[in-house]
Amino acid sequence: MPPKTPIRTLSRYLFRPQSSLHPRCQHRPRSQRYSSAAAGARLNGTVEYDTTPLLSHSSRSALSNAELPADVRQGQTKRINLYTAVNEALRHALQTDERVLVFGEDIQFGGVFRCTMNLATDFGTERVFNTPLSEQGLVGFAIGAAAEGMRPVAEVQFADYVFPAFDQLVNEAAKYRYRSAATGVSCGGLVIRMPTGVVGHGALYHSQSPESLFTHVPGLRVIIPRSPLQAKGLLLSAIHTNDPVIFMEPKVLYRAAVEQVPVDAYQLPLDKAEVVKPGKDVTIVSYGTPLYTCSAAIAAAEKDFGCSVELIDLRTIYPWDRETVLESVKKTGRAIVVHESMMNAGVGAEVAATIQERTFLRLEAPVKRVTGWATHTGLVFEKFIVPDVTRVYDAIKKTIDY
Amino acid sequence: MSLRCGIRRIRGQQPWASSGWVNGSRRPSSVGFQQFRSVASTPTAEKVLFPGALNSRFTNTMEFIRPALRTEAIPTYRVMDQSGQVLDKEVGVDTEDDLALELYRNMVCLSIMDLLMFEAQRQGRLSFYMVSAGEEGIAIGSASAFSPSDVIFCQYRESGVFMQRGFTLDQFMNQLFANSKDAGLGRNMPVHYGSHELNIHTISSTLATQIPHAAGAAYALKMQNQQQPDIAPRIAVCYFGEGAASEGDFHGALNIAATRQVPCIFICRNNGYAISTPTSDQYRGDGIASRGAGYGMDTLRVDGNDIFAVRRATKEARRLALENGGKPVLIEMMAYRVGHHSTSDDSFAYRQKVEVDDWKRRDNPITRLRKWLEGRGLWDEDKERDIRNRLRKEVLTAFEKAEKEKKPPMQHVFDGVYEHLTQEQKTHMEELSDILQRYPKEYDTEQYEGGAAAFRKFCEQNR
Numbered sequence: 001m002p003p004k005t006p007i008r009t010l011s012r013y014l015f016r017p018q019s020s021l022h023p024r025c026q027h028r029p030r031s032q033r034y035s036s037a038a039a040g041a042r043l044n045g046t047v048e049y050d051t052t053p054l055l056s057h058s059s060r061s062a063l064s065n066a067e068l069p070a071d072v073r074q075g076q077t078k079r080i081n082l083y084t085a086v087n088e089a090l091r092h093a094l095q096t097d098e099r100v101l102v103f104g105e106d107i108q109f110g111g112v113f114r115c116t117m118n119l120a121t122d123f124g125t126e127r128v129f130n131t132p133l134s135e136q137g138l139v140g141f142a143i144g145a146a147a148e149g150m151r152p153v154a155e156v157q158f159a160d161y162v163f164p165a166f167d168q169l170v171n172e173a174a175k176y177r178y179r180s181a182a183t184g185v186s187c188g189g190l191v192i193r194m195p196t197g198v199v200g201h202g203a204l205y206h207s208q209s210p211e212s213l214f215t216h217v218p219g220l221r222v223i224i225p226r227s228p229l230q231a232k233g234l235l236l237s238a239i240h241t242n243d244p245v246i247f248m249e250p251k252v253l254y255r256a257a258v259e260q261v262p263v264d265a266y267q268l269p270l271d272k273a274e275v276v277k278p279g280k281d282v283t284i285v286s287y288g289t290p291l292y293t294c295s296a297a298i299a300a301a302e303k304d305f306g307c308s309v310e311l312i313d314l315r316t317i318y319p320w321d322r323e324t325v326l327e328s329v330k331k332t333g334r335a336i337v338v339h340e341s342m343m344n345a346g347v348g349a350e351v352a353a354t355i356q357e358r359t360f361l362r363l364e365a366p367v368k369r370v371t372g373w374a375t376h377t378g379l380v381f382e383k384f385i386v387p388d389v390t391r392v393y394d395a396i397k398k399t400i401d402y
Numbered sequence: 403m404s405l406r407c408g409i410r411r412i413r414g415q416q417p418w419a420s421s422g423w424v425n426g427s428r429r430p431s432s433v434g435f436q437q438f439r440s441v442a443s444t445p446t447a448e449k450v451l452f453p454g455a456l457n458s459r460f461t462n463t464m465e466f467i468r469p470a471l472r473t474e475a476i477p478t479y480r481v482m483d484q485s486g487q488v489l490d491k492e493v494g495v496d497t498e499d500d501l502a503l504e505l506y507r508n509m510v511c512l513s514i515m516d517l518l519m520f521e522a523q524r525q526g527r528l529s530f531y532m533v534s535a536g537e538e539g540i541a542i543g544s545a546s547a548f549s550p551s552d553v554i555f556c557q558y559r560e561s562g563v564f565m566q567r568g569f570t571l572d573q574f575m576n577q578l579f580a581n582s583k584d585a586g587l588g589r590n591m592p593v594h595y596g597s598h599e600l601n602i603h604t605i606s607s608t609l610a611t612q613i614p615h616a617a618g619a620a621y622a623l624k625m626q627n628q629q630q631p632d633i634a635p636r637i638a639v640c641y642f643g644e645g646a647a648s649e650g651d652f653h654g655a656l657n658i659a660a661t662r663q664v665p666c667i668f669i670c671r672n673n674g675y676a677i678s679t680p681t682s683d684q685y686r687g688d689g690i691a692s693r694g695a696g697y698g699m700d701t702l703r704v705d706g707n708d709i710f711a712v713r714r715a716t717k718e719a720r721r722l723a724l725e726n727g728g729k730p731v732l733i734e735m736m737a738y739r740v741g742h743h744s745t746s747d748d749s750f751a752y753r754q755k756v757e758v759d760d761w762k763r764r765d766n767p768i769t770r771l772r773k774w775l776e777g778r779g780l781w782d783e784d785k786e787r788d789i790r791n792r793l794r795k796e797v798l799t800a801f802e803k804a805e806k807e808k809k810p811p812m813q814h815v816f817d818g819v820y821e822h823l824t825q826e827q828k829t830h831m832e833e834l835s836d837i838l839q840r841y842p843k844e845y846d847t848e849q850y851e852g853g854a855a856a857f858r859k860f861c862e863q864n865r
Contacts, residue, residue, distance in 0.1 A: 038846035106678040109752035130683040132648035133609060133676050161608065164650060201529035203591040205607030344826065373830040374819070378589035379529075380580045381815040383845075384834060390844045391837060 043389040046296045054276060054295050055227055055259035062229060062260035067268055077260040082253045085228035085261055086115045086193070089235040090153060092265040094123045097151060099189070100239065102128045104138060104155030112157060113195055113254050139165035143172050143187045143244075151189035151239055159196040159248055160208045173244040174219030188242030191235070195251035196224070197289050197340055198386050203379035209288075209341040209372075214246050215318035215350070221245045221270060222317040224288040227253070229261045233268030234315065241270060250289040273321035275328065279310035282399055283328040285351050286338040287314040290387055294338055297392035307400055317347055325351065326358050333364040334399045340386050343371040365402035370395045469687060476691045478703045478736055481710040484765050486773025488710075495710040496717070499780055505546060505566075505709055506775060509538040509768045511793045512562050515571070516741070518797055519578060523592075523745040527805065528578055530592045534561055536707075536740035539767025540671050541641075542566045543712030544735070547720060548639060553619050554602040555612040555640045558593055559671065563641065567600040571796055575804030582851045587818070588810040609642075610649035613668065616640030617659035617730070620666035624728045627665070637665040637723045644734075645676020647690045656730065660697040665728035667719045671706065673739035678752040691734040699732050706737035707767045710774075740766065809850045812857040823864055835861045 037045025049055065056062035059077040080088070093100045102119055108130040110117035120128040131138040135156050142154035156162045162169070169192065177186035198207040214222045221243050225231035231249065238245040276291070277298065284294050291313055298309040310328050314320055329335045335355050337348035352367040370387045377385055444451075450458040481495055482488045488495055495502070516533035523531040534541060541562025548554070548567075556563060561574070573585070577595050580588035586596060586604065596604025603619075606612065620638035627635040646652060647670055659666050670690040674681055687693065694701025700722050704715045712735060719731040738761040742749040749758070775781035815834075816827050823831075838845055838854045847854040 038844060040843040041845075042843065043841070044844045105676070108683070109678045112677065112746070130679045132684050133645040133679065134648045134650060136650050137648070201591070203589065203594075203607075206591070343830075373816070373834065374824065374826045375816050375830075376589070376819065378587070378815060379591055380588040380809045380850075381812070384812065384815050388844075390841045394837060394841070 037383075043297065043300055043393050044383075046300070046389055047292045048296075049256045049258065049292070052292055052295055054291055055257060056229060056261075057259065059260045062262060065229070067233075067272075067274075068262060068266050072262045072264045072266045076263045078263050079258060080228055080261050081255050081258045082225075082228045082231050082249065083113055083115045083255065085232040086235060086249060087117055087119070088261075089232045089239075089265075090116065090119060091122070093151070093153070093236065093239045094119065094127060096265070097239075099149060099151045100127070101145060101150055101152045102155075103131050103142075103152065104193075105131060105133055105157050107155050111155060113249075113251060115193075115249075115254075116155070135161055135163075135165040136168055139168045139192060140172065142190055142192065143168060143176065146187035146190035146244070147176060147185055149189075151191075153191045153193060153239060156192060156194040158206055158251075159194040159210055160205045162192075162194055162210065165192075166213075169214070169220065169244075169246070170217050174217045176219075176244070178219065186242065187244050189239070190244040191238045191247055192245070193235075193247045193249060195254070196248040197250045197252060198377060198382055199252045200382060201379065202377065202382075204376050207377035207382065209248075209339070211246075211248055211317050212341060212346045215320075215347060216345075219244065221319065222248070223270065223315065224248045224250065224317055225315065226250070226276075226288055226291050226313050227257050228259050230268065230313075230315065232261055233266050234270070236265060237267040237270050240267060248288070252289055268315075270316050271319065271321060273315055273324040274313045275310060275324065276313050277309070277311040279332065280308040281332055282307065282334040282336060282396055283310045283312060283325070283332045284336045284338060284392070284396075285312045285314060285325055287317060287347075288340070290338045290340055290392075293387060293389055294392050297389045297396060300389070301393050301396040305397060305400060307396070309396060314347070314351075320351075322354055322358070325355065329355050329359045330362050333362050334402075335363075336368045336370060336392070336395050336399055338370045338387050338392055338395075339372075341372050342374050343369050344374060346371055365399045368395050368399050469692070472688075475688045476701075476703045476734075478705050479711050479715055480705040480708045481714055482708055482770065482774055484707075484770060486770055486775075486777050488774070493714075495774070496714045497710055499778070501546065502710075502771070502775065503780060505542055505713075506768070506771050506781070507789060507793075508542050508562065508565050509709070509771065510789060511571075511797070512538050512542065512565055513768060514790065514793050515561075515574065515797050518794070518801065520741075520745060522801070528592055528745075530745055531578070532559055532561075532593045532744045533741035534559055536761065536766055537671055537673055537735075537737045538562050539709035539712055539771070540669070540706040540735040540737060543709035543767075544639075544669055544716040544733075547713050547716035549634065549636065549720075551601060551634065551636050552720075553616075553623060553636065553638045554600075555616040555619070555638065556595075556602060556605050557609070557612065557642045557646060557671075558605050558607065559643070559673075560641045561593065561595070564595050564597065564600065564602060567597075567602065569595065569597055569600060569602075571800035572804065573597070575800040576807070579804045579807065580809065581804055581807035582810045583804070583807055584810065587814040589814065589818075610646040610651035610655075613640050613642055613646070613649075613652050613655035614658065616666050616668070617655045617662070617664055620659065620664035620728070620730070621662050624662075624664055627724075628727065635665070635724050637667060637720060637728075639667045639669065641669045641671065643676060644670055644672040644674075644681060644690050645679060645684055647693070648676075648684055656693070656697045656699065656732070659730040660699050663727070663729045665723040666730045667716065667723055668730060668732045669716075670732070670734045671737060672734055673706075673737045675739050675743070675749070675753070677743045677747060678749070680753075689734050689736075691732065694732040697730075697732075699730050701732040701734070703734045703736065706735040707765045707770055709767050709771050811851040811860075812847065812854070813860040828861075828864055831857075831861045831864070 062077045063073045107116040108120045142152040145152045197209050214220050225234045238247050286294050337351045348369040355367050370391050372385050519531045522528045541560045545563040545566035576583040578592045594605040616638045623636045691701050691703040702715050704711050722731050835858050
């Protein structure tokens, strides 16, 4: 052995970092975000997860949710983030239904977003296990298991990586019941979970929101929760329903969104949008992460323009609750749809078209869409592409002034 | 038509051979298991004449192939042992001293860049990074065996391939900082390098998608090799990990590469882990090499810590790949992923630190080559200290230069999606420009070359 191996010599750089690297370093580790707001910004950068009205910061506000069953509303809550809420839902499902299986790439040690922490340890690797690295393989596997009576909850590591499984989802999962017809076989009980959306530095392949590709397919349910409380209840409903579900979790919210969540298990409806903030003059329809952007923009707009804005979380992106949206727009006469993915053929197109078909005579302004532009999510350009507080604020202004 | 007159093509024969387009139709001298035309079975036939398996003898012993019972795995080729001693003195290391020193320098440079950039990411000066620790020899050794005109497709842990082919430290740093000098125009995550001059396609984060591209590119090269006989023949090369080899794309790629007999080398870096997933959860066969036979492909398993073995195996694979107009070759390079998967990963959540330390101590490509160099009197402690100081300075100089550069101009938000901007994009550009103009304080556009003004100008030019 030579006295010093190169690796040992080099490893000193890590433990005793060189002076030339340090002095100008004012960032905290992992703080490089290409979407940080400008220094003088008044609107952008005002999404505060600690105070946003979208999250239940107290036990009382969590338990006041009328959609929760009465016994749950009498129970306790716990302050947890979104990945822990997903974990608790999976844990409850595994505990109460032996048909439930949880699998995916790297999930055994907890998953890259920690959603499956300790599940393999507690429920064994027969029911909670790593799959080989093949999305088409693991999704097809899940469909087969579901068709034979299990309730598999399969994880695709990023929504950007679901495409090898597109055939399995579109041609198999979505059509299984219809094709099997009177034989009575379906793959209900199937849930495919995947993290979705931008995080500030995901670039082309860790930023996409491909929900509209799945809302164009009859037979699949597409769900995107906005918060820990919603994620727990909607995921349990997804596992319970006898239709295949695509469950997309906004990955920037995994740690950022923290709120009081009932300790007991509960389900939330899969056919209801939710009015998360009532208002009189404009309706904003959104889902997932952009709801927080909308909420911040609404706060500024209501203050500046003296208007009153209603915010609706679609929650179930397909099939979606037209009733709640139309009721709201009939009342306000103005509508804006906000989502991250690009405009053309996005969810906003369907919502806007439906609003125009059904409330045309009530409309005071054209339905506005605030969405990603017709481009990919270039690393250093993300903040210009995804809807921000300024763009939603400006859309409210324009819609009111129309 | 029925099975009676099957039309299976003889392997090696080109579909256009009869037209005389190819320089003579060379037929393989050996007769393989799929090299006969299928004809109908005769009552006395001793071999299967079904079109799907043409050289199989009949047997009345029912014997399943049971790979799990096989005790011997496919052997791993090496040129020198762990102490840097050459095993076959006749063959030697098949590498000139100067080149050996260059390979060593590049491996050390890569490992220094990795450590510094990993640390820089931890300090928040970079959004992401991936190190090559333990796999430097595979990337650098194999890249040294290719012609500069060969076309390369990488996964994401092949920085050494870029370095060996001449990607400069400035180019690395410009990409990592996604600045205005980055050939990727600031669009890609760090380590997603690409270089047209070096014939390396730009890296995508998706796994295994590049493997069929390599097969198709190799077919293009095969056609071009035939159409332009005065230009030196080229091959395609594809790198991927053992995890990616589980994707459907891997199977599709190797199968079509074999059926079209394309000049392509598929290099699997088997480093033991796909993020957290150990090979025991990834496959049950004998590594990736065992699959080569299934595709009818020449295959070799190589010790990735032995850069001379890597180099020699790749050189020979390149020769094979160009034989008879072209054929695919699979090489499985064995390694251990010493680093975390990426800066987003903490591998001690799923493997013991002692396991990693053990591997670092036991064997790695840099130490092994250094031992050989020292044994040959080409290297000593002074030279080691010298080169490390020099390379560290070079990396830091490039680092500081790149960090100061502005971001690429904002027009690159939109251009490049299509060859020409679409009407829809132009509308979106106007909308964005309008927002930037009316809410200037909300956006920090100054860090982009030319700022909002340059973008506005770009919009006006494209109205």
